[in-house]
Every structure is written in C-alpha cells, then in structure tokens.
Amino acid sequence: MNNINVLTIGGSRNIGYFSSKRLLDLGATVTFLLRKPNVFDDDEAIQEYVRSGKARLVQGDALVKEDVGRAWTAAKGDDDKPVDFLVFTVGQSCYFSFVPLFGSHAYRTAGGTPRFELTKGFVISPPNLVTRSLFNCLETLPTPRPNIIAISSSGLTRFGHEQLPFLLKPVYSYLLTVPHADKCGAEEVLAHCAGWEWKTEDSPGTEVLDEDWKASVDLPAPGTLKSVVVVRPALLTDGACRGDSWGPSSLSGGPYKVAEGDLAGRWTVSRQDVAHFVVEEVVKRWDEWKGKRVSIAY
Numbered sequence: 001m002n003n004i005n006v007l008t009i010g011g012s013r014n015i016g017y018f019s020s021k022r023l024l025d026l027g028a029t030v031t032f033l034l035r036k037p038n039v040f041d042d043d044e045a046i047q048e049y050v051r052s053g054k055a056r057l058v059q060g061d062a063l064v065k066e067d068v069g070r071a072w073t074a075a076k077g078d079d080d081k082p083v084d085f086l087v088f089t090v091g092q093s094c095y096f097s098f099v100p101l102f103g104s105h106a107y108r109t110a111g112g113t114p115r116f117e118l119t120k121g122f123v124i125s126p127p128n129l130v131t132r133s134l135f136n137c138l139e140t141l142p143t144p145r146p147n148i149i150a151i152s153s154s155g156l157t158r159f160g161h162e163q164l165p166f167l168l169k170p171v172y173s174y175l176l177t178v179p180h181a182d183k184c185g186a187e188e189v190l191a192h193c194a195g196w197e198w199k200t201e202d203s204p205g206t207e208v209l210d211e212d213w214k215a216s217v218d219l220p221a222p223g224t225l226k227s228v229v230v231v232r233p234a235l236l237t238d239g240a241c242r243g244d245s246w247g248p249s250s251l252s253g254g255p256y257k258v259a260e261g262d263l264a265g266r267w268t269v270s271r272q273d274v275a276h277f278v279v280e281e282v283v284k285r286w287d288e289w290k291g292k293r294v295s296i297a298y
Contacts (some may be wrong), residue, residue, distance in 0.1 A: 001026040001027045001028050001284075002027035003086075004023065004026075004028040004029070004084050004085065004283075005031075005076075005081050005082065005084045006023055006028050006029065006031065006075075006085045006087060007030075007031045007033070007071060007072065007075040007083050007085070007146070008030055008031065008032050008033070008086075008087045008089070008270055009033050009068070009071070009086065009088045009089070009133065010062070010086070010087075010088060011030075011034075011087065011089065012032070012034055012036075013039075014091070014236075014271050015089045015151055015233075015236075015245060015271045015274050015275050016087060016089030016090075016151075017279045018241075018267065018272050018274075018275030018276075019087050019272060019274075019275040019279055020055075020087065020201040020276075021045065021046070021211065022275055022276070022278075022279040023087075023279055023283070024049045024054055024193070026279070027040075027054075028054070029053075029054050029055075029056070029077070029168040030049075030054065030055050030056070031055075031071060031074055031083075032055065032056065032057050032058065033058050033060050033062060033071040034057055034059060034060070035059070035061050036059075037057040037058075037059050038135075040057065042048070050116060056074055056075070058070060062132075062133035062136060063126070063127050063129070063133055063136070064136070065136045068108065068133075068136040068137055069140045072141075072142050076142070083146040084146055084148070084248035085146055085147045085149060085283065085290045086137060086146045086147070086148045087278065088148065088149065088150045088151065089150075089151045090130050090135060091130060091179070091183075092268040095129070100181065111265045124178065127178055127181070127182060127207050127208060128182055128185055128208040128209070129182060129187070130179075130183055130186045131185030131186045131189065131204075131208050131209060134150065134186045134189060134190070135189060135213070135216075135219070135225055138189065138193060138218075138219055138220060138225075139216060139218035145220075146227075147227045147228070147229075147230065147286060147290065148225070148227065148229070149228075149230070149278055149283070150186065150190060150228065150229070151231050151274070152183050152187055152228050152230050152232045152293075153176075153180060153183050153232055153233060153263070154232045154233060154235075154236075154266070154297065155169075155172045155180070155262075156180050156183055156187065156232070157199070157202040157262075158199075159262060160232075160262045161173070163262045163263065163264040164265075164266055165265055168235065168267065171235075181205070181207075182204065182208055184202055184265070185203075185204040187230060187293075188203055188204070188209065189209070189213070189219075190228060190230060192214060192219075192222055193221075193222065193223075193224065193225035194225045194226065194228055195222060195224075195225075195226075196293070207226045226291055227288060227290050227291075228290065229289050229291070229292055229293075229294065230292075230293040230294070231274065231277070231282070231294055231296060232262070232294065232295040232296070233269050233271075233274045233295075233296050233297070234263070234266045234268050234269045234296065234297035234298070235268045235269075236269065236270070236271050236274070237268050237269070237270045237271070238270065238271065239268075239270035239272070240256030240270065240272060241270065241272035241273050241276050242254075242256065242270070242273055243256065243272075243273050243276035243280065244276065245257060255273065255279065255298065256269055256273050256295055256296055256297065256298055257296070257297055257298070258281070259278060259294065260292050260294050260295075261293065261295065263295040263296075263297050266295075266297030266298065267297065267298065268297065268298060269296055269297045269298055273296070273298075274296055277296055
C-alpha cells in the first residue's frame, strides 16, 4: 500500500484516527484536515510520519468549502499525485453510559462538541455539521475522483430503527435524534449522487438540508458517484480491536459481523474494529465493497 494516497476528514480521533494510523503503518500517505493541527503535538507515532513526509497536516475546517479545497490540493502533494481514497469520519461526540446493562463502558457517537437539552437530547451547532462537511467534500472533488469511505451509523432510517434491539430504540429516538438526523442528511446526499434509493420519510428536514440542495452545480450528478462505501456501525465503544487476532479476514466466523443494509438485533462495536474493517476489508478489497452501504456490529 506504499502508493496509496489518502485524505482524511475527521481524523483527529476515534475511527478516523485509528483508520489513518493503520493506513500509515501500511505505507500509505495520509493528509489530515484539522481544525487544530496541534492535536498531534504529543502523538509521537503521528509525528514520526510527519517528519518522514507520509503524514501531512493541513489546518482548516471541513465546514469551510475553501478549506476542503486546500486539503485536496495538499493531498496531491508537490508531484500532483491523485488522491486514491477519502476517509470521511466527521461526527458528533456524545458521551453517556449504561452501567446496569453494559458495565462500565463509555458509549459515544463519535467531531463536534455537543450539549444536552432535556427536550432534544444531544444537540450541536450547527445541526448539519456532518452533512455540510460532506457536501463541501463532494462539491470540491478532484479529477480523477477518489474512492470514498463515509462512516455513518446504524438505526438511522425507519427500517434501520426497527432492526435495533428493543432497549436501544429509546436511546436512538431521544438522546441521538439530532446527530442521527445529521447523518441521515449525509446519507441522503450520498444516495442522491450514487443513484441509491432513499425514502422521503427518512429525509432529515430543512434544518439539515436546504430545500434546493439538489440544485448545486458542483455536486456530482445523480447516479454518477459509483466508487463509494457507507459504513454503518452499531453503537460505538472504546473497546480493543478484536479483528487483529483473526488473520487476513475477519468476516468468516470472526469477532464482528458485516452485512449489506441493516443488521437486526445487534448492540455495539468498537471504534478500533470499525477502523480494522475499513482498512483490512474495504480498502484492501475495494472492488468487493464499492457501491454498498454496509452495517458492522458484534
């Protein structure tokens, strides 16, 4: 993977960080768009790659279209090498725990810093952080277009919500309504560009997507964005990576289950195992996964 060139949006922590670190360890060149590049000042592993030129840190905000454009340019490098992959993991971090059910683990949605409102659950400003950031990435796509891996969430659509374990449904319906509406917006934009079905009942509303968003002349035309994968993790944990102990592929009797569409009755998955799947399966076996929306859980 020495020749792979990657742009990571949302890579300062969590799935984006773990995926990028794996890619760097495999020899890829990774460019990070970071609001605060000093987030890696004390990270010697990343700093070593910065010194070698394999990791590039670009200061900017994915909510600013011009900053995303600069990130694409920086990712090409001085030799103008095409970007092979966009790893998009922007999200809203919401901290809460369910000690009686799950022990002492901390559960989070995985980007922005939210606040809690009694009537809405976790909210963030802007409420379309993920959707707007992804929109900027798609409106500034370079030529040739890179492969896109976007991290979403399970239980977003009405059908997906029906597949959740009973005790998780109120968590998703109350605590995570706002961040999940944002991810619904991002998925709707990708579905539009990829030519996938998206039901009107699952649209997040104008607080997330403007009424005329489809009129954007810079957005990929409907059905033309074929080289994209959406990954929908179950409720995320900070657990260890189980995938590394299962050889080259973790899908045959391995520690996590992956399926196209939605997985029924599944609870959690660790961020590190999602990153393991992103790199060891999706990136390495791109032709098998491209054009799919897949769920991952234990």
